[in-house]
Structure formats: C-alpha cells, structure tokens
Amino acid sequence: MYNIQGKKGTLCLYYNQLFICGFPLGKLDLKDYVKGSEDLIVNSMRHSKKNIREQIFAYKFFCQTMFSRTLKKKNISNDDYRMFVACLLALVKLRIYEPDDVLLVCGRKKKKKLF
Numbered sequence: 001m002y003n004i005q006g007k008k009g010t011l012c013l014y015y016n017q018l019f020i021c022g023f024p025l026g027k028l029d030l031k032d033y034v035k036g037s038e039d040l041i042v043n044s045m046r047h048s049k050k051n052i053r054e055q056i057f058a059y060k061f062f063c064q065t066m067f068s069r070t071l072k073k074k075n076i077s078n079d080d081y082r083m084f085v086a087c088l089l090a091l092v093k094l095r096i097y098e099p100d101d102v103l104l105v106c107g108r109k110k111k112k113k114l115f
Helices: 030-047 052-071 078-093
Strands: 009-015 018-025 103-106
Touching: 009 052, 009 078, 018 052, 018 078, 052 078
Parallel strands: none
Antiparallel strands: 009 018, 009 103
C-alpha cells in the first residue's frame, strides 16, 4: 500500500503508537469501513455464540499479531489489513480504545501552485 491518498484523504490506523496501515478515502468513506467491520466481525461472532469477553480477546489477539508482524517487517496480505481494520473498529465500538488513539483521518494534501 504505497499510494494511500484518496480523493477525500487518508484513514490511518495506529496500534500501540505504531502506524500499521492506511486506506484511501474516496469511493469508500469512513462510514463504509465501519459498516464493513460490523458486518464482517460483530455479526459473525454473534452467530457463533461467543460472549463479549471472548470477542474482545480475539480482537486484541489479532491486533497484537499484526503489531508484532509489522515490527518484524514481515509480509502482510491485504485480507489481513482488512481484518485488522475490522478488529480495531470493533474494539473502538466496544469502547476498549478511544477513537483518537487509534484512528487518524487526514485530509487531502494540496499541491502548491508555482505561479
């Protein structure tokens, strides 16, 4: 993910003060990412009859593995990045993390005019 700037800016995700990934905001808005995480994670856990404590443990465990893989500079697939977004947004929705600590929405960088 090299060019992460979209038409409306960038969604940057942090975990333990480390930048993990960024996604462009253009066709997909922040609300679309939140809706996708609700569909992917929360509903699947609800159908599998997991209680809240087990869900929180699973989300934190996946975020911690992504954190360690990023520190070791191992390859991470796009599906793992999407799962990380879903887990992190689920933890924000369950009020484990504050949105200000893990999410940063950056506006589009404007180019300077020469003349």
